[in-house]
Amino acid sequence: MTGAERAGGAVAPDERLARAALTRVLEPGDEHAGRWLRSYGAVGFLERLLGGGEDVCPGTGGKRVEGWRRRAAGAEPARDLDAVRRDGGRFLVPGDLEWPRQLDDLGDARPVGLWVRGPADLRTWALRSVALVGARACTPYGAHIAADLATGLARRGWVVVSGAAYGIDGAAHRGALAAGGATVAVLACGIDTPYPRGHAQLIGRIAEQGLVLGELPPESHPTPARFILRNRVIAALTRGTVVVEARHRSGSLATARTAARLGRHTMAVPGPATSALSAGAHELLRGDATLVTDADEIVELVGDMGELAPARRGPVLPRDLLAPAAAHVLEAVPARGPTPTTEIARRAGTGPDETLARLYELHSLGFVERYGIGWQLTNNGTRPSNARRGDT
Known part of the structure; x- marks a missing residue:
């Protein structure tokens, strides 16, 4: 089945076109807009924004509505869809065969749609996936652990999901690729705009062997807020989130906390008690997160019944x-x-x-x-x- 066929499903063409336009209009995770989208549908919501009138969205601030209208007037969804198709990509929306239904757990913060590049089926991969996240400025210990965990998960048939950032994210993606495994990069920008630039080659490899996806249309740039909002997709998409290294203030902790709110498993890898880069992971472990040190322990939590980690003991004398x-x-x-x-x-x-x-x-x-x-x-x-x- 081709990407275009998987993105077909039972979704009407005008619904897909309207949702593509709305990815230009709305910021990811805007629950206020999500409520109107749920009430009017994508086509109805867009028509209200383009049709004028003062009472388009009752109870919504005028400045916000005006911003939506300006962006809606400038949106060219057909051009965006054509550009992505030329790059071998596709645009997924709720109702498509490939749409991962676990994203619906986000409620009104659910993505309007997902722009995707890569040969794999996102829905199938997401059913057996784990998020590996952590600090950008990680230590050699953190990078080694992330790559080792990703390699172990890939060899056991699990998909490694991360954000393609420097540090832990990059080490996780590389570990999965090195094992010939599956990996997904969730971007905070357009899928045709690799970020960070230093990872352009890595993101290209992921698009060839795995999947690259994001909520923003082509040529969109990342912002600090978009990185944080991107993390909710990583948390919702996967069976569990593992934090390898993180400071007290870290987007990785936001990913783990979102995962916990959604009923997903949250895990963390311990580090030196004196390391500020492990302070966030230790904070999670003092709460409800589970301590893990290898892929077997992760699979024991997120896998099927009976997938137990081997018993750990010292040498038999x-x-x-x-x-x-x-x-x-x-x-x-x-x-x-x-x-x-x-x-x-x-x-x-x-x-x-x-x-x-x-x-x-x-x-x-x-x-x-x-x-x-x-x-x-x-x-x-x-x-x-x-x-x-x-x-x-």
């Missing part, structure tokens, strides 16, 4: 395999010098015969050695490396 009675006697053998059986029995609180039987068992297993009337630990037992052999 030979003495861990001993029967309880033998282990108890072994603990009673002093670390230095040969010790008589009676003294070991006293320390262990067992009878001499039982103690002697256990000592011979431990001797056969290489845990103790006999010196005359006494017993001493071997290195397997474990005797200190600088212990000297007792006299026989």
Whole structure:
């Protein structure tokens, strides 16, 4: 199925054209405009803005309505749609086969539509996706963790979603691409206007192997407010959000908090307690976020029932395999010098015969050695490396 076919669905052409125009008129996430859009529909709302009259949107400030009208008068949706199609892209709206329905959880802040580049089906990919976000000015530790998590998720068949920014975002995208996996970049500008400029090549690779999408029409530029508003799409689109590194004031925390409000999983990776770049992640962990350190732990939260992370434990030592009675006697053998059986029995609180039987068992297993009337630990037992052999 081609991108144009996936973007077809049951949506009328005039509805798609009106929504394309409204992406020029409204700022992303404008809930006030979203209420009118829900009341009038895209075509009706646009007609009201273009038709004049003083009572277009009762209760909405005059300056706001006037701004909408000016932008609506200058919108050229057919030109925008043609420009995106020439670049191999498409414009998705609610009702399309490819529209990710989890975005509807945003209510009146739901995107008017999404401009998309890339060969994959967004709805299918979003069903099995995780957001990896964090600081732009990240540490080498943060970049390593982000790339490692993305690689692990990609190898397990999960889609990595991020914002294509410097730092953690870029490391996450590169980690997924390096594993031959799937990744989605959600931009705060037009999909034909790569930002940051230093990531133009990376965004181009994502468009070839994955998906690049945004709410803004072609040639739109990013603003600080648009970055924050973009984050709600990342949160809503995915099954969970992982914050790798973030300061106390960070857009990544906004992404995680939006995810929590929407009922998605929120996760964070711990860092040094002395690092300001980990302070935001630690703040989340003091709340309702879950601590994660690798892809297995992420999948355990966001995956299907039974996708559990492997049990974590230290290495198994030979003495861990001993029967309880033998282990108890072994603990009673002093670390230095040969010790008589009676003294070991006293320390262990067992009878001499039982103690002697256990000592011979431990001797056969290489845990103790006999010196005359006494017993001493071997290195397997474990005797200190600088212990000297007792006299026989």
